[in-house]
Structure formats: structure tokens, C-alpha cells
Amino acid sequence: MNQETSVSPIGSRLNESDSKIISIKGMHKWFGDFHVLKDINLEVAKSERIVICGPSGSGKSTLIRCINRLEEHQQGSIIVDGTELTQDLKNIEIIRSEVGMVFQQFNLFPHLSVLDNVTLAPIWVRKLPRAEAEEQAMQYLERVKIPEQASKYPGQLSGGQQQRVAIARSLCMNPRIMLFDEPTSALDPEMIKEVLDVMIELAESGMTMLVVTHEMGFATAVADRVIFMDEGEIIEEKPPKDFFENPEHDRTKLFLSQILHH
Amino acid sequence: MSETPTNPRYAPGTHPDLPPPRRTTGALGWVRSNLLSSPLNVALTLLSVWLLWTILPPSIHWLFTGAIWTAVDRKECWALMDAPRDGACWAFIRGSFELFVYGWYPEPERWRVNLTFILFIAAIVGGLRENIPGKKYWLIFAAAYPFIAAWLLLGGFGLEPVGTNKLGGILLTLVVAVTGISFSLPLGIALALGRRSNLPALRGVCVIFIEFIRGVPLITLLFVASTMLTYFLPPGSTFDLLMRVLIMVTLFASAYIAEVVRGGLQGLSSGQYEAADALGLSYWKAHRLVILPQALKISIPGIVNTFIGSFKDSTLVLIIGMMDILGLGRARLNDPEWLGLAPELYIFISLFFFISCFAMSRYSLNLEKKLQTGHKS
Numbered sequence: 108m109n110q111e112t113s114v115s116p117i118g119s120r121l122n123e124s125d126s127k128i129i130s131i132k133g134m135h136k137w138f139g140d141f142h143v144l145k146d147i148n149l150e151v152a153k154s155e156r157i158v159i160c161g162p163s164g165s166g167k168s169t170l171i172r173c174i175n176r177l178e179e180h181q182q183g184s185i186i187v188d189g190t191e192l193t194q195d196l197k198n199i200e201i202i203r204s205e206v207g208m209v210f211q212q213f214n215l216f217p218h219l220s221v222l223d224n225v226t227l228a229p230i231w232v233r234k235l236p237r238a239e240a241e242e243q244a245m246q247y248l249e250r251v252k253i254p255e256q257a258s259k260y261p262g263q264l265s266g267g268q269q270q271r272v273a274i275a276r277s278l279c280m281n282p283r284i285m286l287f288d289e290p291t292s293a294l295d296p297e298m299i300k301e302v303l304d305v306m307i308e309l310a311e312s313g314m315t316m317l318v319v320t321h322e323m324g325f326a327t328a329v330a331d332r333v334i335f336m337d338e339g340e341i342i343e344e345k346p347p348k349d350f351f352e353n354p355e356h357d358r359t360k361l362f363l364s365q366i367l368h369h
Numbered sequence: 370m371s372e373t374p375t376n377p378r379y380a381p382g383t384h385p386d387l388p389p390p391r392r393t394t395g396a397l398g399w400v401r402s403n404l405l406s407s408p409l410n411v412a413l414t415l416l417s418v419w420l421l422w423t424i425l426p427p428s429i430h431w432l433f434t435g436a437i438w439t440a441v442d443r444k445e446c447w448a449l450m451d452a453p454r455d456g457a458c459w460a461f462i463r464g465s466f467e468l469f470v471y472g473w474y475p476e477p478e479r480w481r482v483n484l485t486f487i488l489f490i491a492a493i494v495g496g497l498r499e500n501i502p503g504k505k506y507w508l509i510f511a512a513a514y515p516f517i518a519a520w521l522l523l524g525g526f527g528l529e530p531v532g533t534n535k536l537g538g539i540l541l542t543l544v545v546a547v548t549g550i551s552f553s554l555p556l557g558i559a560l561a562l563g564r565r566s567n568l569p570a571l572r573g574v575c576v577i578f579i580e581f582i583r584g585v586p587l588i589t590l591l592f593v594a595s596t597m598l599t600y601f602l603p604p605g606s607t608f609d610l611l612m613r614v615l616i617m618v619t620l621f622a623s624a625y626i627a628e629v630v631r632g633g634l635q636g637l638s639s640g641q642y643e644a645a646d647a648l649g650l651s652y653w654k655a656h657r658l659v660i661l662p663q664a665l666k667i668s669i670p671g672i673v674n675t676f677i678g679s680f681k682d683s684t685l686v687l688i689i690g691m692m693d694i695l696g697l698g699r700a701r702l703n704d705p706e707w708l709g710l711a712p713e714l715y716i717f718i719s720l721f722f723f724i725s726c727f728a729m730s731r732y733s734l735n736l737e738k739k740l741q742t743g744h745k746s
Contacts, residue, residue, distance in 0.1 A: 200649055204648075210643065210647075212638070218663050218666065218742055228648035232649045232654075260742040277647075
């Protein structure tokens, strides 16, 4: 495992191929006859923060779900941290344990306490002893600011708290990449901030992040690049300032005018 | 309805939590709202009281106060009553009790049956109780129990061998029912997972098996077990009838369990599978730690329903000549000494089945309550 190699800060990239932690080339995906993703090319550097936005049905969730093989692509290649995603189950398991994912609906395990949710994968996948896993879990629960909820069940927590537990659950696997699939879309407005604060803190710590979100404030504050997708294609990708001030394509302009005007 | 008292006004943000309005409470209030709330309810209540008044006293007299508990045969029973059949002749059940429990199990070896019963209780309690010290060892014991029981009952390895044709009565009923129940659950889970598998061959085999078994009456399968299977076995080889019956009963129950568990699996959101996958859990670990605990919890009512069904269906073995409690009891009715005591017999047998099934039903309710972690709120 290459976990001990420290995460290099942005800007100190030695050479091109070394710093690319995700490399997607000419990737296509279909759901039946429906062509959801068309010729996707995307390279992500270590510690890069990418926000993906676009209208619903544009394929943005499907794109990040391809990165940990929750969806299978049919053409092109996806290389994550030096491992290519193929039918090989061993590779898929390696990549999944290196890539954390946070879902719109949290997807905590309702039959397990918060602490058991967070220690499950470290104990059963990483084979950590329980005591060590729990100690580490408490550290991450403190980092997401809910250590006092450790013995409760997910059903007893608010949406914002559940989402923070879900983030802690992913972090406990010491992932090198974090994928966020609309993490705040299912939350009540007053809970969005507590989740975004945790994500901002995570970004500042140097985590590689791909975030599907419509929180444009978050994109402005944190993202290195904003990617705009429509109808399965990447239409435009730019640093956030450029993206919001000088969008090139009409489709981008229309989208921005729609989401910024309410 | 009382008039709403004029509540004091509070400034915004200072309204305290008030107790709810008072309702009619206490025993009288309950009687009034549940039994006498409308003219129709009053009439129904009176009718029920009258029915109980006419039915209960004679029933109690027949069952208990007028019943005879010790007698050598029915003639003596009736001689002891005010009038023949004035009360139940429980002496019949008492006199046949050993036969009903042990069947024809040889008398000097009956301690083995008793020990099997006691270990059965221990395995049930130890395996099902949540906070029992040494839980792991209890589970191992519960898993090993069927084999220990088979050894104790049938002998060999130092114990006097006892043929399976000596088993009868409650002993045989429990052997058939408990075997069917305990082996059908794991087999049913495996079939349910197989039916949802991505591998077409495995899925096909499971679907065909489930649909075939569900599509054929249990009695037919038992006839197959008792007659047809011998044609498929090499000539001269004997394959114990009880063993064949146990296999058929287990397969039959497992097909139903499989469908119940499949329902539970479908009740889970795809997000649970995705979250388990995304954490890097393998198929088996995801199912063992995340999917099955939840799916089985949802399936508890259906699983217990199937268990209760197969417990009662175990009486069907009498059709192929095996003497379970019902078969043995009916045979006993033909005994000239106890001729015509069918009511006593069937009340006894009903009570045995009712207690067993009611216990399962209560346990499942209890289990559901315990596993409720509040995520449906």
C-alpha cells in the first residue's frame, strides 16, 4: 500500500504523470440505449478540489460514480491512483478502499450505532483491531464535531449530523480521494452550513475532492476548477472566478443565470 | 366535552409547555368509552355477557371441576362422574402421556430423550438471548445441537442404537419440526441470495427450485419421499425413511423462507448496497454485516409465519404412516379402553401446538421490538 507517501501540496508537482491521481480518457457510458456519458476526458491532480455542476440528468453523478465503479463504463479508460478500473474485482476493491464516497441520502447503516458505522470498514476491510479502530473513529467524529453522538443510532440524528457521520465513515478508511454526490441536496437549509464547514476544513487539509454540488459559494471558496456538464458532456472547465464571471458557452450562461437568480 | 378554559395570554416566545387536556381516565372511563359508547355497543356488550354466562360455567365444569384425572379406563372414568361424559376424562391423557411424549422409545433409554429436550431448551435460550455471558460459545453449541441431538436420540458411538421407527409422539413432532425450521433458514437465505445473483446459471437453478417446491403440495413431496425415492437409489441400499422426510420438510420450508427473505432484501434501498460497496466491503462481508441484518429484520414476521406453518405441517407425516403426536393420538383412540375420548385428545394436542406456536409468535414480536433502532421515525 502506498498510504505512507505524504500528500503533496498543490503547486509542488514534480512531473505530470506522477501527480495525476485520477485520469479518465475517452470514457463513454450507456444506460441501455441511453448515452449518458460522452467522451469524458478528465485529469485530476493530487490535492485538487473539483466542483462538478450541471442541470439534472447531465450525467454528473454518474461520472463520479464511475470513479469507484458504482457504475461501469463501457468505453475508454479510468485510472485511479495508478490502478485501472476493469472487470478485475481485486482492482475494484483496492480502488474502493482508497476512494471515499459521500451520498446525497447519507446511506448510513441504520441497524448500527454511529460508532459501529464508522468502524465497520476499518475493522473488516483494513483489519484494524477494534480498540484502534474506535480510537481513530473518535478522532474523526471529533473532526466532524459530533463525538457525543457516537453511541446513538443514525435514525436519532438530524440530517446534517447524519451527513457528517457519513463523511467521518469515509475518512476512517484514510482515502486518498473523496467523492461527494450532492452532499447537501437532501438537507434542511439550516443544516447545509455545518456540512459545508466540514468539507471546507477537509479541503484545506489537502484532500483530493470531487464534489457534485449546486452550492456555488462552496465552489467559489474551495474549488480549483469548476466543471460544467450538460447532456453527458463536459461543456466547460475553468477556475471558479473565471467560470462565474466569464462563462463561454451559452448553455453555461443559461445555467448560471438560472441557479444564481433565486 | 368541557368548555375550553380561558388560557392566559403569553408574550411571543414565552409560551410554556402545557399538559394535554384531561380525558376520562380510570377503569370506569375505559368501560364507558370501550363498552358503552353507543346504543349498538351497549347491545353488543350485553350479548357478549350473556354468551359468556351461558358458555363459561359448563365449560369450566367439563374441563376442570367435573373432570376425572385418575382412572384405568373410560368405564371407570364414567363411573366416577355424576353422569357419563359429564366431565373430561383426563385420565386418558395422563395414562397415555409417556406414550405421547416418547413414542416407542425403549424405556431404559428415555433419559436420552429427556437430555435432548433439556439441551434443546438450553440451545434455544443460549442461542437467542442477547446478553448472556459467553455468547459465542452458546452460538457454537446451538449450531452443534442438531448433531448432538441426533447422536443422543439415535445412539451409536457408545450409546445403544435406537431405530428411527421407535420415534413417535411429541418427540417425532419436535424432531421433524425443529429440523425443518433450523435447516430451512440458512438454506432459504442462500436460495434468496442465489435468486438475486448476477450469475444467470445460479439464478436459474434457484428460481426453478423455489418455484417447483412451492408449486407442489407438501403431502405429494412426502409421498415422493416415502415411495419414489427408493426407485432412484441404488438397489439394496436403504435410506432411512425419517431422514428422507426430514430432507423433504426442510426443502419445502426453505422455498418459502427464500421468498420471505427475498422480500426483505428488496425492502432495502440501493443506497445500502452502494454505501457498503463504496467502503470496499466484499460481497460476502457486505451481506453479512450490512444487508442481511437489515433484510432479516424486515422479514421476521414472514419468517416466523413460515416457521409456525411448518411446525403445524409436521403433522402431515401421519399420512405416510409416521406416528407423530397426532397420528399416535388417533391410534390410541382406537384402544378399547379409551374408545371415544376424541375431545380430550384433540384439546390436548391443540394445547401443545398452540403453546409452541404462541411462544414463537411472542418471541418474534419481542425480537422486532428489540431490533427497532428508531430509523423509521
